[in-house]
Amino acid sequence: MTEPSGETAPEASEDLAHEDVAPSAAPGTPEDAETSEPSEAPETTPETPAAAGTPEGAEGAAPELSEAQAELAAQRELRARIEARKAEKGGPVASGAKLSGAAADLLAAVRAVEGGSASGGAFFEPAPEPARPARPAETTVRPPAPAAPPAPTAGALAGVREVLARGGAPEALAGPVAAALGEQAAEALTEDPWRLLAVAGVRPEQADGFARALLGGACGPGDPRRAVALTVWLLDRAALQGHTALPLDEVRAGLARHQVPAPEKAVETAISEGAVLVFQEEDGPADGAPEEAAEDEDTAGPEEGPSEPPLLGLDRYALAEESLADGLARLVRTVTAEEWDGEELERAVGGHGLVLHTGGEASRAEPLALAAAARERGLRVLVTVHDAERLSEEERAAGTAVPLAALLSGTAGPGRDEEGLLALDLLVVLDAPQVDVETGAMLVEALPDGCRLVLSGDPAVLGAAGPGAVLADALAARVCPRVVSRRPDPGPIGELVSGIGIGELNQVEAPGKEVVIVPVRDAGEAVHRTVQLVAESVPRAFGLGPEQTRVITVGHGGSAGTRALNAALKQRLNPGPGRFGGYDPGDRVAYAPVPGRTVSGTVLGADADGLRLRTAEGEVVVPKERVESALRHGWALTAHQAAGGRWPAVVVVLPGDAAPGLSRPWVYTAFGRAERHLSVVHGVDQALPRAVAEVPAPARTTRLRPLLAGLLAVPGEE
Template sequence: MLDGPAIPASGEATASAEQARDGALFDARPAEPPRGAPDAGFAVSASFDVEPDESAVEAVREVLAAGGAPVRLAAQALGALGPEAADQLRDDPWNLLALSGISPQQADLFAQTGLGRAADPDDPRRTRALIVWHLTRAAGEGHTAADAAAVASVLGGFGVQDGLGAVRAAYENGRVMAFAERPEPVDEVEGFDEGADLDDDFEEEAPDLDDPFSGPSERVLVALERHALAEEGVAEAVVRLMSTAEASDGPAWPASPLGEALRAAGVVLYVTGAGEDPPAAPLALTRTVDARVAVAAATLDGRGRLAGVGVEGAVTVHGLIVGAEGPARSPDGLLDVDLLVVAEAHLLGPQTVEALLEAVPDAARVLLCGDPDELEPAGPGRVFADLRDSGLVPVVGSRERGAGVLGSLTVAVRAGSLPPVDSPDRQVVLVGARSAAEAVHRCVQLVGDSIPRALGIPADDVLVVTPAGGGSAGTSALNTALKERLNPGPGKYGGFDIGDRVVRIPQGRDTGLLEGRVVEAVPDGLAVAYRDLPGDPVTVPRARLGELRHGWAVTVRQALGLRRPGIVAMLPGDAGALVTRALVYTAFTRAQRHLSIVYPAGGNLPQAVARTADGTRTTRLGAALREAARESGLILH
């Protein structure tokens, strides 16, 4: 070890300095793909695949090598820290924690090697980096904020003596934002004499309520700036649209629950029926109302489904935001619309919703359609659910009921039960398996033979969904078996062969994954023809082939925003607590025509459907909505 006391990380630091220098510590714990990517828009374009400047890469390599970190992390460091990554790592080696998959232990050893001495566990650079690292990990689990006391406890586990002081220092330094959840203000206190003189001592000791760490509070939440500002932006935009909605102005809204809600409010939520896709009542309204209407989908797949039912000019939310799709804009950048309808809005995160609502003019209406009973969005936040729970915006429930056995099944699962399935037309098929190996075998049979032969659904239109990537029946095992059956080959090109079905999960997770097929090996990489992108194939550079995954099977969460004619829902026995009602419901509602359910014989699927997920995402949108509404004089219901 280097001289001086070891800095605890994840309990204790056990690796040697020699391990740090030769990269063994880093190789022992390879970087994982990001669990919660930033909530930004995405489009397949040349800019997505631009290679970083070689001189900048070389500068980062030098800094990494000096600290004993693998130089292969250089491109990732530039992506995480920007073009000044080399200077940032040199001035503050704990910035290495910004890289996905880097642990505090690795960052500590990198810092010690670079500094040439043992570092102080309470070094402000270290504590700030640990706080940001923890909040980033929390965002990967869907949280946009965290309890300051809990963050302080985490810091204590890494040897920080004054965890709460470090959190406060990070707030004062501007690395995080902090918010005190204080008791609701009281308008009038009985017996209080407004004319009485205040005691001088009381004046001196009165807490500074602008300081979230001072004065009475139920708890203090801390958040990364990008998440906090986005949620505040959503709240302000919602309140603006609600405040400027005049029932006497604008189109003549129909006399229906949805029409009445739109007449009175600037933002309305429409909760779809079980598996309802697309949202029937909102689309019917757009066909009858005399107004300038735009209809947007959260994903490319969703846009295609809207077009498939005759919605002319359907766009993606991202395309609408960046101006690549949709109606014209006014000189001040606002959309030329009276009504904006958004399908599958429950998939959108705070930053996307903020950008979307900010583009809507005063007095226009926004109708957000979604299903909050599905799995929560892949990125941080729960905007649709927070709006539903706020009491600020009207919520209209669908009257649609699913058709056939599949429709009845999804309605029952949504309510928490798993009824017996009797489906003579084979709309729903149950396939029991005694082991994971048998489950994988059955899955391959279904995709490669049974479903195409018996139902006429091509294998390309059948998608396998499973709870997780790992495990004996996760996406890795399933894709290996499915490739062997459907497109065998040695993986000649970075693990892929021509004809392989692949998916690429963009950085903006709420835009959905992209499914495609490898069509050609080109000098710069692989050409992929994407299912939902017309035009020429897109080249994925060699350096980014790691962003591709085989795509015959995906996780249920990755399938959010997708629908396919045939779905094989793999629910293995070793998935444990991952199999909840929301996951099963989401898996089943991906199916448009046929659903095969592969599950352990004698398993506990009914109990899993009855079980809801533990805990709720920690967000600030609800509080931000209440604050913005109170300041504007809006009434919460």
């Protein structure tokens, strides 16, 4: 195949002259350690520290409240409200208390459940939700921005540095430790050295070494403090993979792998200390399966199905899931059903408070049409998206669509009333698979009674970077209408991606070089070909500049991961000395204002406050102390970082070491980011079609589905 332009530049002409069919055959096998975790959740934050000496956060806060700080403060405010509400259900277990009262009941319940003599469901029934006062007809008050969290004092930092020095840990951890453990961090760390595991990136063996240096022979592998810290650490690690809880046996197995001598007792200690919570869900017809379906089964069992294995979870995710379930149930119950004419989606939204809409890229037109029709009805309507780059100029100017993060932080969107509720009658959430459980809880908490909510997205893409599976769980609970779009994605790319969604990697006709395969032998050649495609071949063949092309690869590490690719792309596209913390004006960057959210931008320059970026959300200043931890070059992204975005041209890089990180959702997501042209730098041989056919996304362990099914027992439409 020749270049569309007719040019035959050396090498560059080869890149778009290979097969113009879907990648059904080609190169290599993997080697990148970071590709072994298919969920890729850690990749959405910039560099996850590999050692205890690598701090993840800044030691101080900027004097002005940044968008990132506003987001974090809003999250804290939500958690405080949920905590207060949870306290009404029964006081918390005091840290360090002996096994008594509520904790004793809890342990007795889980033991009884494990022994088969009782069900734990009764211990976790939701309390009746308090009635909300009616909101005024018109509310346009925008509340003040949440206060920035106080920076650790000099005294607190000095105390932490002294304890770290005694334990042989690097001084650079002082800021993150103080931020994680608070003003009394030095005392807390002295009393319990394993609390060092609360800092992201610190590994158990490092915390063990720190504890031995501080405590000497007074500590051992069975130390109760170690058991509690490791239990929490295991659940934190699970959250990075999207889980909001873990089966009890899985936690015990994890503790055993870290040489905890009595895992069962360790878990009991963690529960009695109030460090983790235990849950028991029921699995039966109320799970969301219609009663009619249960009755039709030839092997229908008793009315109440068998209990699921007990789960352990962290308080923050348990509270978020419960708050989200309560909020969704509130919307369902408080909406006034109306007869709306129009398409299927419009009719469903007229009669229900919560509607789920699924489909591919072309289906986004349907919720947008719904929003326009609802505005014509005089309703207050807003559309929110995951990635600000997806907004059109018209939407930006009119304010009819805003980024979800900006809506939650209060920097965009409608006014709120005195309760902090958004002045909306209908909210349409696009890219719903990218909403994690904490974000979902914050969003639903901000919606007034009677507001309609539409969650719209493609269930086949990779899930949220954070824990939870909001759209998938709501679909599985079957408690509200689901409208399935049947609009096919157009063109060869749409045909290719649609086949991947059902497990088939088909060859497609691509007469305009919409899909091109570039076979490579090794990672070095993969990097070379990728740079050539971005800088020469794609611009010449399609008239698309490098800024309109994104490179997507499996992991950050390895010889063809984002680090290696970004270094090569910078050298070719924007060479420079990196005089601003490794960055130069014009560099393409990926910025993580908070863990789990990536914002693409371009470096403008630097000043005393930090590095200035231009993003789709406006100009952003990254404080200089956060540049190393929150920023990386962004010509090349992981699929999780790219999810929710779309670009005219995409180059997907699959070196030999990428094979273990491939799955059907990964390939579907990466290939589906391309609008006009997709190049696949292919070095994984038969691992690609095998992943598409045989490797689904790892299941996430969550509690939202049974919570929703328990609150909304009547099955919805399918």
